[in-house]
Amino acid sequence: MSDPTLKRASVTISFTDSRGYKSQVNYSNIGRMGKPLAPQTPMIEALAELARLTALFGFNDEAAAAFDKARKDVADCRALLQPEQKP
Helix, strand or coil: CCCCCCCCCEEEEEEECCCCCEEEEEEECCCECCECCCCCHHHHHHHHHHHHHHHHCCCHHHHHHHHHHHHHHHHHHHHHHCCCCCC
């Protein structure tokens, strides 16, 4: 079974800090300046913003561990769904 393909994505990140500063940013693959974006672009841009925010607020190590675990979980799932073919 092959992996699904991504058609479109939208990611919103919202937070409020201890000083009351609030921010909300939305990443989507609606084209910018008339240029269409690849469907994965919003997720990659949001991932970069989350990396920046987790470092800024002091939990970079936890975020890195969660990212690595998620990637391992996908690899484990793929291994179960797509066992290696033997000749």
